Amino acid sequence: MTLPRIAVDAMGGDEGVRTMVAGVALARQRHDRARFLLVGDEAQISSALDHHPDLRSAVEILHAQDVISGEEKPSQALRRARTTSMGLAIHAVRDGLAGAALSAGNTGALMAISKLALRTMPGIDRPALAALLPTLDSSDLVMLDLGANTECDARNLVQFALMGAAYSRIVTGRAEPRVRILNIGTEDNKGTEELRDAAAQLKAAAADLSIAFDGFTEADKLCRGEVDVVVTDGFSGNIALKAVEGTARFVGDLLRRSFASSLRSKIGFLISRPATELLKHHLDPNNHNGAVFLGLNGIVVKSHGSANALGVANAVGVTQRLLEEKLTEHISADLDRLGADKIRNTPKSVAGASQ
Structure with a gap:
């Protein structure tokens, strides 16, 4: 079976086109059915492909005249989406030219362009950035959100849990992933009203969602291997990730x-x-590379900007697996089972402070 190809922003990484192409070549050796659309400066990409002649039969090149810099604001990047390597890679997914997009470029720009071009899935209010963290267990931990949404309400957190669980089933093989919400304590009365409300909804919906939910976890337990999915807002998640x-x-x-x-x-x-x-x-980090924007009408994966060829290959591997396992279809099915109208929100007027 031929899988949809992956659109790769060949210009986005800190290490340059050669490293991005080398990573794609390594991924192709691991996944011989993979096909790619390499987006960027055609001359530079062709020169890099000279070092990997076996890759040429599996790729096409889409020329892009511009590149989004790491310092560029998302609003600026949006205006140049149709001329940049990142923007054209994402639009290739929207237009059906690729099944997924991968970039090691500016995270804020990648989220902004992806959200505008692909839109969120029906039943999902906001996309979330999810990544894999190593643990003492044999499988990795899925953690989200890691920076896409600095403030989240209970409805967002429940949706994140649903999406994270679907992702975890693919990477861990667990039929009922162990899901927890990140909090300042494990007691039921800890945290904000939004956190407590989200926990109550997840406990009530655990059977419909096929998850094992048991309340809260603390940051010092993240890598113990006791949980498969940790849900949090993007502000707390980004701080926790960088601390780890x-x-x-x-x-x-x-x-x-x-x-x-x-x-x-x-x-x-x-x-x-x-x-x-x-x-x-x-x-x-190269061995756990590949963060995913969950909740979009299409798969978008973010590689570390400083990733080496091995890191890029691992990010491609994540992308390939999500295509093979049809992640977006699994999320849609879980939303249908739960019923998006069942997920309620905590009114801002009653939101409490941390206890």
Whole structure:
């Protein structure tokens, strides 16, 4: 079976066109049915393809004369959507030229263009940015929202839980993913009115949604492997994600400094090298690359801007799997089962402060 091709913004990554194309080539070796639409400067893409001749039969090039910079405001990017590599990649999904889009470019611009071009799915008020975090368990954690929506009401959070669970079933294989809401405590009376209201709705709807929901979790439990989906607003989620990433870098830097401090430490490093290499692999963001904008009429995946070829390949792998497993169809089916009209909102006038 031939799958829809993936439109790749070849100009979006910090490492340049060569790295993006190298990542696509590596992904093609892993997924020999994958096909691609490489969007960007045709001359640069063709030059990069010279290093990967086996990839040429699986790609087409769509020339784009402009590139969206990392500093560009979303409003500015929207005005140039039809001439930039990012904008043309997303419009390829809208126009049926590709089944999904992948970019390592400006996150705000990617969200703005995607939302305007693809619109949200029926029954979804706002799209959410979801990513995979490593855990002590054998499977990764799906966390959303990670920055697309700084403020969320109860209705948004319930929708995020539904979308996150559909994504988790694909990546973990669990029929009933373990879902929790991020909060300042696990007690039922903790947090804002919106959080408590969302928790109450999810408890009532757990059977219809095929999820195992048991209230709240705290940030220090994120990577313990005790939960499959963590739901939060984009403000809190982005802070939590960066704290986790910063802690991972701190641990890695601390270990390197400790092992270099003396001859005994260097000998200790040689003895413990297999364990440290495993730790390095587990904490490397390239091995968990590929955040997804859930809730759109189409699949859009965001790669780390600094991703190397392996990271890009892993992001392509995420995109390919979501196409194969038909993520958007699963979300639509869950919305139909629950009934979008059953998801209520907490009036702003009664929203409480954290307790």
